[in-house]
Amino acid sequence: MTEEPVDVLIVDDQRPFRSVARTVVNLVGGWRVAAEAETGEDAVAAAERVRPAVVLMDINLPGISGIEATRRIMASHPGTRVVLLSTYATADLPPDATTCGATTYLNKEDLTPATLRALR
Incomplete structure (x- = not known):
C-alpha cells in the first residue's frame, strides 16, 4: 500500500522564490x-480549493499578510501544517507570528528537503 502524497501549497509574492x-x-x-499563490487572499482560496497538508507561507504578502492568511486557513482547516517563511531572524519575527497557528518558522535560506522531511 502506498502512502498518499503530501500536497503542498506554496505562497510567496516573488516568482523566483516560488x-x-x-x-x-x-x-x-x-x-x-x-x-x-501570490497573495494572502489567494492563499486562503487555494487552501480551500486544494486542501493541502502543508502550506509554505511567506510572512510579507500583498493584501493580507501571511500571518493573517495562516489564521484564516487554520480556522477552516486546523489539521493543516503551515510553515511561515521569511528572511527575518527568529528574534525579529512579528509578535503575532507565534500565535497565528503556524507549525513552525523557517528562514527562507533554511528551506531544504531535509527540513521538509522533518515535518512529516
Missing part, C-alpha cells in the same frame, strides 16, 4: 506541489 520552493518540494519523495 520556483526554488517548488524545486525543494519536488526533491522530497512523496511530496508534490498542489498549488501556488
Whole structure:
C-alpha cells in the first residue's frame, strides 16, 4: 500500500522564490506541489480549493499578510501544517507570528528537503 502524497501549497509574492520552493518540494519523495499563490487572499482560496497538508507561507504578502492568511486557513482547516517563511531572524519575527497557528518558522535560506522531511 502506498502512502498518499503530501500536497503542498506554496505562497510567496516573488516568482523566483516560488520556483526554488517548488524545486525543494519536488526533491522530497512523496511530496508534490498542489498549488501556488501570490497573495494572502489567494492563499486562503487555494487552501480551500486544494486542501493541502502543508502550506509554505511567506510572512510579507500583498493584501493580507501571511500571518493573517495562516489564521484564516487554520480556522477552516486546523489539521493543516503551515510553515511561515521569511528572511527575518527568529528574534525579529512579528509578535503575532507565534500565535497565528503556524507549525513552525523557517528562514527562507533554511528551506531544504531535509527540513521538509522533518515535518512529516
